[in-house]
Amino acid sequence: MQGQLFWPDAATAGAAGAGSGRCRVARHAAPTVIDLFCGCGGLSKGFLDAGYQVLLGIDSDQDALKTYGANIKGAKAMSIDLFDFSYTSKISALLAGRAVDVVVAGPPCQGFSLTGPRKFGDDRNRLYLAVFEAVRALRPKAVVIENVKGMKTLYNGEIKDEIVRRFRELGYSMPEPEILCSADYGVPQIRERLFFVGLRNDLGAFDYPHRSHSPANYITCEEAIGDLPGREVEQGSEEDVHRVPPKHVYQKKMRRNQKGLFNHVATQHTEYVKSVIRQVPEGGNYKDLPPGVGESRKFNEAWTRYHSAKPSRTIDTGHRNHFHYRYDRVPTIRENARLQSFPDDFVFIGPRTKQNKQVGNAVPPLLAEAIATHLLKYIRHEP
Numbered sequence: 273m274q275g276q277l278f279w280p281d282a283a284t285a286g287a288a289g290a291g292s293g294r295c296r297v298a299r300h301a302a303p304t305v306i307d308l309f310c311g312c313g314g315l316s317k318g319f320l321d322a323g324y325q326v327l328l329g330i331d332s333d334q335d336a337l338k339t340y341g342a343n344i345k346g347a348k349a350m351s352i353d354l355f356d357f358s359y360t361s362k363i364s365a366l367l368a369g370r371a372v373d374v375v376v377a378g379p380p381c382q383g384f385s386l387t388g389p390r391k392f393g394d395d396r397n398r399l400y401l402a403v404f405e406a407v408r409a410l411r412p413k414a415v416v417i418e419n420v421k422g423m424k425t426l427y428n429g430e431i432k433d434e435i436v437r438r439f440r441e442l443g444y445s446m447p448e449p450e451i452l453c454s455a456d457y458g459v460p461q462i463r464e465r466l467f468f469v470g471l472r473n474d475l476g477a478f479d480y481p482h483r484s485h486s487p488a489n490y491i492t493c494e495e496a497i498g499d500l501p502g503r504e505v506e507q508g509s510e511e512d513v514h515r516v517p518p519k520h521v522y523q524k525k526m527r528r529n530q531k532g533l534f535n536h537v538a539t540q541h542t543e544y545v546k547s548v549i550r551q552v553p554e555g556g557n558y559k560d561l562p563p564g565v566g567e568s569r570k571f572n573e574a575w576t577r578y579h580s581a582k583p584s585r586t587i588d589t590g591h592r593n594h595f596h597y598r599y600d601r602v603p604t605i606r607e608n609a610r611l612q613s614f615p616d617d618f619v620f621i622g623p624r625t626k627q628n629k630q631v632g633n634a635v636p637p638l639l640a641e642a643i644a645t646h647l648l649k650y651i652r653h654e655p
């Protein structure tokens with residue numbers, strides 16, 4: 273049912289979108305979504321899996337757009353520089369009169385200048401302002417924005433207050449933005465991000481989705497990636513096969529539409545780097561190394577080894593400081609994608625550094641799906 277025009281009853285939409293494969297009687301038109309700063313499509317993937325129809329993703333990174341176009345079924349991937357506000361006329365032409373129900377956006381955090389709230393309209397903040405422009409032009413039922421959690425306290429909270437104020441001025445009810453932790457929604461990763469959700473004034477007031485997980489039942493690294501080939505003796509190829517059956521329900525979920533094993537190529541470290549990693553215990557970091565070892569990296573996240581029995585640390589775009597809980601190497605793209613809750617049939621395109629960036633920048637699809645499913649109860653409508 274993914275990416276099609278009709279979707280089932282709201283109560284079952286998440287299950288159907290999540291790839292159950294069961295066919296249900298269509299009763300409601302699928303709500304439509306456009307995604308600004310779409311990257312590879314983490315946010316879009318969650319909305320797609322919740323039963324929405326994603327019409328369009330916009331970004332300026334060509335490799336991310338290739339990944340987006342290949343994976344977000346039914347959506348157009350458009351290359352537009354969102355610094356240029358005339359983009360709203362381009363997308364209106366492309367939408368050809370189709371209404372947009374939800375605008376989702378993950379503006380880059382560098383888009384926020386350090387000039388303070390009084391200069392909110394400053395040119396350097398234009399990337400954020402692009403989201404207001406879309407909402408002004410398209411009047412969606414809802415808007416969902418993801419950003420780094422530091423945005424909440426930036427300038428004593430004045431920036432986030434200004435964002436909320438501007439949406440309210442546009443006719444949207446918006447509660448205080450909330451920091452959500454991905455692990456609380458079934459993602460095997462501690463990743464905290466700030467979410468703003470606005471509803472058009474006629475649709476009530478949004479409250480955030482309840483957690484589905486707590487520390488007692490968080491999905492662990494081993495449960496997430498323990499079935500993937502170790503790549504200890506060979507790097508592997510871009511396309512391979514799963515060699516062992518899935519052992520955990522999360523692994524089964526990730527492998528549900530598998531056509532092969534993609535993006536699972538190991539990095540070749542020098543003997544020295546491998547020897548340093550070998551000395552870090554599970555869950556440890558540079559502080560656990562003997563004096564004189566690994567001294568070149570001493571910052572907070574340096575030489576961090578994941579713990580098999582815990583969720584991973586926040587996946588970043590560089591992937592040079594975090595190591596596999598068992599193997600003496602950085603995680604592969606596929607391992608990090610799993611820790612971000614991208615299923616194995618979501619294939620990343622472009623040079624490896626760009627693939628890392630796409631994975632690390634993304635909203636975990638399972639978290640996006642939880643928000644999208646919850647949002648349905650506010651925006652569902654009859655055809």
Ligand SMILES: C[S@@+](CC[C@H](N)C(=O)[O-])C[C@H]1O[C@@H](n2cnc3c(N)ncnc32)[C@H](O)[C@@H]1O
Binds near residue numbers: 310330377
């Ligand atoms: C944090 S990432 C978004 C991740 C995405 N929401 C996801 O879930 O996969 C921010 C994106 O903004 C894009 N971007 C940065 N400057 C841009 C600009 N001027 N116009 C369009 N996109 C831009 C980057 O290429 C990057 O993909």
